[in-house]
Amino acid sequence: MKATMYVKNRLRVSLAMGAIVLTVMSFDGRSVVQATDQGQMHVDITITDLGYSVKGHTMPDQLTSITVRNNGTIPHGITSPAFTTAVLKKEGDGVEMKDSQGKGYRAYHLQPGKTMTLxxxxxxxxxxxxxxxxxxxxxxxxxxxxFLVVETRGEFGGG
Ligand SMILES: [Cu+2]
Known part of the structure; x- marks a missing residue:
């Protein structure tokens, strides 16, 4: 069921990306064309025992790989209300923690030195x-x- 959802979302994302490129070309929005030409978007989150450092941003309806790396010396977690609906799949060393009833996403935990991709x-x-x-x-x-989900569509006529 989750796999089916993932494929559907990927399809929807590809169609949206195609539409964005066409729109941008007709408006000659060179910088945005370059952004979508790079393909999948990426955000890097590095954890130390002091906090998080974040590189990158994403855009709405874009499939984004978020790499989370624990460079600290103790286990750390990461949780966000947005992850409940917007994380389609997790890969790597992160362990998904469930709520007290044992169902529903609560957080991901990462041991020191480990990495996961959301x-x-x-x-x-x-x-x-x-x-x-x-x-x-x-x-x-x-x-x-x-991190930011940057909306750009308003800038070239609300396409
Ligand atoms: Cu922590």
């Missing part, structure tokens, strides 16, 4: 605005970070 795609908001995806460590709740 395949992420967040739908655009009804008002087409850039949004922040806040996340934090459920084991050490003072550790917080965020």
């Amino acid at each position: 395949h992420f795609s967040q739908a655009s908001t009804p008002d087409r605005t850039t949004t922040q995806v806040p996340f934090w460590c459920d084991l050490h709740t003072h550790m917080k970070g965020e």
Whole structure:
């Protein structure tokens, strides 16, 4: 069931990307064409015992690989309300923690030195605005970070 959802989402994402490239070409939006030409988007999240450092951003409806690396000396977690719906699949060393009833996503935990990849795609908001995806460590709740889902479609005529 989850696999089927993933394939459907990928299809939808590919179609959306095709549409974006066509739209951009007719508006001669060179920088945006370059962004989509690189293919899948990527966000890097590095964890130390002091906190998170984040490189990169993504855009709505774009399949994005989020690499999360624990360079700390103790286990750390990562959780966000957005991950409940927007993470399509997890690969690598992260362990998915469930809620108290044993169902439903609660967080991912990573041992020191381990890496995981979250395949992420967040739908655009009804008002087409850039949004922040806040996340934090459920084991050490003072550790917080965020990345942006940058909406660009408004810039060339709301296509
Ligand atoms: Cu932590």
